[in-house]
Amino acid sequence: MIHNLVQQLINQALTTQLIERVDERYARNQLLSLLHLEEFMELESTRGKYDEIPDLLDQIVNYACAQGIIEDIFDEKEIFSSKIMNCLIARPSTVNQLFWEKYKQSPKKATQYYYKLSKNSNYIQMKRIRNNIEFKATTEYGMLDITINLSKPEKDPKSIELEQAAKKNDYPKCLLCVENEGYVGRIGHPARSNHRMIRVNLLGDQWYLQYSPYVYYDEHCILLSEKHSDMKVSPKSFLRLLTFVKQFPHYFVGSNADLPIVGGSILSHDHYQGGHYEFAMSKAEADWIFEMAGFPKVECSVVKWPMSVIRLRSKQINMLVEAGAFVLERWKNYSDEGLEIVAKTGETVHNTITPIARKNGELFELDLVLRNNRTNAEHPLGIFHPHADVHHIKKENIGLIEVMGLAVLPARLKEELGEVEKYILGESHMVAAYHLAWADVMKVRYQAIANNANIESLVREELGKKFLKVLEDAGVFKRNEEGRAGFQRFIKRLA
Template sequence: MNVNAVEHLASLIIVNNHQFEEIDQTYLANKVLTIVQDEARELTVPVSFSALQTAQKLATNEVQVAQLLDLYTPVPSAVNRQFWSEYQANGPSAATDYFHHLSVASDYLKVADIARNIQFTEPSVYGELELTINLSKPEKTTAEIAAAKLAPKRDYPQCLLCFQNEGYLGGAGYPERSAHRLIRLTLNNHPWAMQFSPYEYFNEHVIVIDKQHEPMRINHDTFVNLFDFVDIFPHYFLGSNAGLPIIGGSMLAHEHYQGGKHVFPLERAQAAFTFATGESEVRAAVLNWPVTTIRLESTNRNKLVDYADKILQAWLQFDDQDLGIGARDAAVWHHSINPIVRKNGQKYTLYILLRDNNTSAVYPDGIFHVHPEYQHIKQENIGLIEAMGLAILPGRLRTELTEVTNYITGKKSAVKNIHQAWAEELKQAYTAEQDPDTFVQQQIGLVFTHILENTGVFKDISPHNEHLARFINSI
């Protein structure tokens, strides 16, 4: 059965948004009509259509869709009230479930786009790695990039992470945020907020944002913030990107963390060896993981934070010329870490990934960055998510890898220039009894393994590596 789309949406708004009641039906239909064009008044939709489907039918662009879904979504204060009352009554999972459903219904989470991503796993000497070819984030055309470069620098919202985005209209090159909502929380006595990542890279991928638009930084407070968060949401991990170029994330201008429900390959890595911390309640191990990682475990969070801070301070000062590791040149600092916290029952696990952003004549893009021979697969920074063993690969690879597959099986005589040397190598190694798609995926897994090895500051993870021992002794 089909019904009038405007009236249908008005009814759905009343059901979902408790600000409104039955007598608001006509008022809401008129509000819908002020957003869409007059002709939309005659449109019909199946009675089974969701608010998102109906809004997409009525609107002529994404800004209008978001404005319609803004009416459908309770205002920020109501969402926050509902979230925390859910939290009190039914616990943290129930609260985040509520907010996740809301974020899907308001089209903030682009579930249809996310479903297009290609995901697979590949075994490695470090355990199983995870890979995603990311098709959900719309790829910008060169024309769009050029236009964005010429556009005047905006001062409102200051950046994509600022609280100023909540309810912001958007359009003209800026994402629409009319139906965007933030969950307010307090970490270390400071105001923060939580939202889901609109193109979530993994299950319930959250971004935790500082109310202040201030640059990313890693210090003692970072540990306290991360621990406070997992105390509130013990079903989520939380970690931070490094606050430095080359080794940091893509948004260094605004302090934020990333977390969620997913359990990463890093968390399944085995200890290569353990070492004494001088604190009986804190256990430490260096993991068999390509990005050099110290894992700390304890039920005593204060002692864990104190020891983590010692590791951070030691790393900020550590030099090893033989390995290209250097803490600073004059006033420029080169060292940072990726801290990641997970809580299981009473036990906290803190992973500390050591990062260094030095460059050299041989590696002008970064000594501990993706080396040139692998940049045809990925050239962006290896941030927190990748360092934990989940590769986020560019969408262009979907077609490019098909070309490579056709090249190794002889269906095609050339591939894109950037892949030529690699494709030639694969062609030599490929035997006809193998499934070519599986073979190419295995090779991508191998490239990702090498990329993570490039990122590691100590290549030899053993208690006999005197460079690594010297660092541990400096803690």
């Protein structure tokens, strides 16, 4: 059986072009070594009939557990699976050489090659990603993307216990450090033997392109600094973002904000996220246009979006950077206490920006999402953060992906929404207490029309409205008369 599985995996590696025919014996012998096998006998049944790579990996890993080669715990199995795939992937130098050779044909061919490699090598966990629940919600701002994240498997109790007891280690310093490339992994730190990064020169500095192991949209990539340094949004950030989309015009790229509450989950390593996807925010039209006297060649508008977004457009990157820097400087020092916007408390800065860059035809675009991370007694987690009435759906930071209109919601909602559906239909249920007020509203609203055929779509529609409320909470200038007047007051500071 194990010989059969090994050959099936080799066959799949050949089919997906991870290896060439000349590599077959070498790769197979590397696999045999990992499996403590000293001989091999190929069976005819392996020719032309084989499972997908993730399924083969699961079977081979199960064999390794049964033979006592590894322990049957999550991290050990992840490490072993990654080691197996490392036998079937070229070294970083070769991957980079092929990437840049294809780039000469077109940037799109280069990223298509690298994305395919990242999926076929099982670095991108496509089998797990397919478990996610994904749908779109119709709103006045366009179609918002909703994802209930089921791709990360839960760790078993033994793995959790070992992780808690493991010796603290600061190598690699974080999950985004370049030292993760090829790192075997350990208890509590993900396996990266099958990880390859693309070297990208940005403004004379070395940056690295990779894909997210758990992609949330097409070609969800991460661009990270070679240096382990804190996130920082600055005019140089704008120049890097625009320089990257000049190199890869089919991609957008953006940065999380650089402050707690409004920033992303990793603020200790400067990085950006991008990809080949058009979010609802990028499709959103101008709500109104304005001019900045110092930048006559830059088109300026406020975007019709639940968060507060200024869009700058120009054919000239340098002009966009200068205009963006002007907005950033004005915003970082702007206060409107009537709207709870305070730039600083003592030496603590509250205002920052989430920037996103893209190429749109002949024009470069720079979206600047205004952020503020203040808290108060009513909103201890953040004034411009999801408020308490939506915490049952989304309590975490609103980072770059959510800003653009894609909700990444917790796995618990899969089961919990099923109970809410039962409640609305009047069936036996176990609705979580924190969903009850929401469920009561829906029960009144839909009791006359809800049935087994439409209940899921009705609840999903309401979930989309909840996410829209999350974005509205995060907007510094609300989309009402008072908020619009406040936004116009700030725009006058840019004139």
